[in-house]
Amino acid sequence: MRRKIVAGNWKMHGSRAANTPLIEAIVATVTSERVGCVICPPHVYLHDAARALHGGAVALGAQDLCAEAVGAFTGEVSGAMLKDVGCSYTLVGHSERRSLFGESSALVARKFAAALGAGLIPILCVGEQLSEREAGRTEGIVAAQLEAVTQLSGVQALAGALIAYEPVWAIGTGRTATPEQAQEVHAFIRQRIAVEDAKIAAGLRILYGGSVKAGNAQDIFAMPDVDGGLIGGASLKADEFLAIVAAA
Ligand code: PEP
Numbered sequence: 001m002r003r004k005i006v007a008g009n010w011k012m013h014g015s016r017a018a019n020t021p022l023i024e025a026i027v028a029t030v031t032s033e034r035v036g037c038v039i040c041p042p043h044v045y046l047h048d049a050a051r052a053l054h055g056g057a058v059a060l061g062a063q064d065l066c067a068e069a070v071g072a073f074t075g076e077v078s079g080a081m082l083k084d085v086g087c088s089y090t091l092v093g094h095s096e097r098r099s100l101f102g103e104s105s106a107l108v109a110r111k112f113a114a115a116l117g118a119g120l121i122p123i124l125c126v127g128e129q130l131s132e133r134e135a136g137r138t139e140g141i142v143a144a145q146l147e148a149v150t151q152l153s154g155v156q157a158l159a160g161a162l163i164a165y166e167p168v169w170a171i172g173t174g175r176t177a178t179p180e181q182a183q184e185v186h187a188f189i190r191q192r193i194a195v196e197d198a199k200i201a202a203g204l205r206i207l208y209g210g211s212v213k214a215g216n217a218q219d220i221f222a223m224p225d226v227d228g229g230l231i232g233g234a235s236l237k238a239d240e241f242l243a244i245v246a247a248a
Helices: 016-029 043-053 079-084 095-100 105-117 130-134 138-153 155-160 179-196 198-203 214-221 238-247
Strands: 005-009 036-040 058-062 089-092 121-126 162-165 205-209 228-231
Touching (some): 005 162, 005 238, 016 043, 036 089, 121 138, 138 179, 228 238
Parallel strands (some): 058 089
């Protein structure tokens, strides 16, 4: 049985004043690692967050990292730096990075490799735009996003990673994929990986992301290939986020 994981992507939200009670509420409630719980605040708050998490059951993740390990890359943050301040996870290839910041699948694959190289667990985000779904291209898009990573790092690299299937049309829109739509793509991802390595596919955690709320989490998480969630907006409200963790 795969342990479920719920990760909160705070995006560019928060402040020191707002983060403190949010983290305190999460730490006070999530005391067991039966369900994995990860929070991903903006980079500047990671150090504070690491201290507030006290090395307890809640893990720390970043939202992005540089593909390079060190050097003249003004404004960038390396995987080693994230590890140094207490992160154990990092998102890579979130759809907002791909669409708003022009990150190609090739760059995402390099970031994935950089995360692994720094000892972080990458959460590789994949997913199709609405127009791509409507054109029947969902599987092709997701497969290409996965292949960029497996071609660079090998399928074995997925043993140390998580995948988040996030249909772009469901992110921040309130329009969630139905549990069946999520299951269909999650099963596709697992089958696709199984062609290369059945054992890695069977153990791979595939999170669903896209307008998950306390009210719909249980039905989505009940799907056999859904191993938890990547939560955006709802991760900023302690009650809502904790109800989603409880649903997992
Ligand atoms: C996300 O940012 O990864 C996300 C899934 O956002 P939301 O839950 O707000 O749709």
